[in-house]
Amino acid sequence: MSELRYPSTRGQAPAATLSEAIAAGLAPDGGLYVPERLPSIQSAAFDPDGDLAATATTLLAPFFAGDPLGDALPAICAEAFTFEAPLHPLARPDASLLELFHGPTAAFKDFGARFLAACLRRLRAPDARPLTILVATSGDTGAAVGAAFHRQPGVRVAILYPDGRVSPRQAHQLGCFGDNVHALRVAGSFDDCQRMVRAALNDSRLQAHVPLSSANSISLGRLLPQMAYYAHAALQVQRAHGVPLDLIVPTGNLGNATAAVWTRAIGLPIGRIMLACNANATLPEFFAGAAYRPRAAVPTLANAMDVGAPSNFERIRWTCRGDAALREAVTAASVDDQVIRTTLLAHASAHGELLCPHTATAMHLLDREPVHTQGHWAVVATAHPAKFEQVLEPLLGRAVPVPPTLAGMLARASRAEPLAADPVALAAWLAR
Template sequence: MNFYSTNNPALRVGFKEAVFNSMPQDKGLYMPEHIPQLSEKFLNNLDQYTLPEIAFHVANALLGSDIPEQDLKAIIDDAINFEAPIVKLEEDVYVLELFHGPSLAFKDFGARFMSRIMAWYLREGEKQLDVLVATSGDTGGAVALGFLGVPGTRVTILYPKGKVSPIQEQQLTTNGQNIRALEVDGTFDDCQALVKQAFVDDELNEKFRLTSANSINIARLIPQTFYYFNAYAQLLKQDKTKVAFCVPSGNFGNIGAGLLAWKMGLPVTQFIAATNLNDTVPAYLKTGVYEPKPSVATLSNAMDVGNPSNWARIANLFKDDQEELKKLVVGYSYNDQQTEEAIQQVFEKYQYVVCPHTAIAWKALKEWQAENHSDVAGVFLSTAHPCKFPDVFIDEVASAIHVPEAVKDLEGRAKQAVPLSKDFEGFKAYMLEN
């Protein structure tokens, strides 16, 4: 399979180049040159397959002969070695739990798959691969654990000072080995801008073999399609065939992967993009005007993105047909007070604890279903374990959270992070000197 740039459809590269170069020099994003249609037989019988089997079938359709089937199967079996169950909370309301991987966030799917793809391509004696990643919370932890100890790689994580939770910061800054963290005095958008600028800087590219672990990398997007197919498979077992997915959205890679799954044939009735006050996309879906803006800090910090990179992919999927896009994707946004209220409502209604991102998705799903869509099974994505946001919950809710052993193991580990300004020259100097 070849991949093209969203800014230049004539540009074609192979999968390896798309993975390692991450972003074309024209600052577009890579997309598959054609989107394969999965067979009706496979889709109608999804409930007969395990998650790794579904993942292999989908990845093999997208990648073709780029990676031999046996090697691809081994990569998936190693990377996707945890579950993604749907939990029924009430009739036609399900939560898709995506926090059962090592970093307790949905980004384990992308980070683990990508790190193993890169390791498979790397040959002994090749130049070290420098992986740059900007994070608003969960990406950094997933990438850190996904790449920890992977030979021939070094990961540099940029995160906004004071804008990630304490547990997220521990996951970013206590690894050592081939993982290093930069604490940027700015927002996530500033961190993302530094990474993007590095990829088009001649001096950095001459000295380093740079790639990105953000969702701009196509190897992050592909594995995120797996859990949409797997969720639908679980619904089939309950005789549910009409489904809407409600996705808490920041950089829009997650819902972008869902839309890619839809393009491959997954029968989804509706996608709901749920955001916090960083409502660039919901505003666009209502007004038709796309206006990126500076991000603002909220309780749902992983969604604090004012200019979502992956929107370019979504627009490309629909060939900029705004009306067709608005039929399939609707948007809702909520403030912090509404988020806290939703957390409390979920707990009181179901005795179930959700993180602030997940709470926003639940609220949007319920609002959408109330608008004459009660006949559709709604699945809202739980993108992170609630234990990662201890300061958000009142005591009654906090006491109901089971803290995994992986989090307890982080306690007392020393923070290793280098403070930086949001100035590119300072970041570039750090890279060149280290």
């Protein structure tokens, strides 16, 4: 296999190797790294008895071919994919729940964060200057990155989150690591946090003094491994039912959706891709035919999706080579808070299905669909419901069981520093 190069979506920076793209996070021109072409992989290439790590190794091999990280890919996958992403049957016969919350921080971000940490650990020279990993989070990304990089030598992590706009348990997770992981509660929105991170990564003078990289889904090291659980689930459904897997993906920043689109594009048996959004309607309006119009995010019950200017829109638009093709590739719909509450209560009462608010947006879209005869639906469950007890427990009138790993984090002390929603304030913090 020939080595892939990774240009920027904005076309004003030299194409990078995969290792260079992963190490940098963001391209020098402010764009996002993308593969110059998507490889083609057939279902027969995968071991039918392989686990998720084996599927990831086969899937990602063409992306890593010829790169310095290529020989280490099996070991990287073995380190990152130590827990499964099971398909759990739902009450209706044509659908399953793709559970992505069995990692250490009970959210789908664990897969990508651990993979990125394994890559960067191998790319860092023993005598390299300390590296600061910047991450903006709307709830779950920060904890996953904190867990993946906690106590990693030569690495400092700065987690920016919108103060008061994440759940109490999410906020506790973000500040519970200590050591080399720092939580910064920003007086603003997630979009403010994202803007501050991008400004720092684009600040060459700051980078000369404080080497930086990103752990958001703008990083290829986060995005590529997220393809693995879609491939693994699609192969399972194909072998069991002989039909493609149709996906309903809760989305805010579009990283998880981009991973699904790439997985289908390289040849895995995925059919329709529907994006479930909350009341932040930037994406549903665009996919309905309106011009792309980023705007300030509004807070909702599905807080990790409170994004008004999704950073991966640039990447998915580049991948599809234009707006018309992008609108052909996926559909999107908004779900408001009242419908989220109704869906959470209905599925818990009727079927004993406990969902997080984000997963409920996707489940509502499934509820609107007639029973499937030509495929099989997977509702993507992005986080464990116990992370949102302040939403679920008043609705259900009972406690939601807490998984052991989450309980361990909640038992630790937690601390976060206040920070103004200003790139200058972040630069000053980083340089201290």
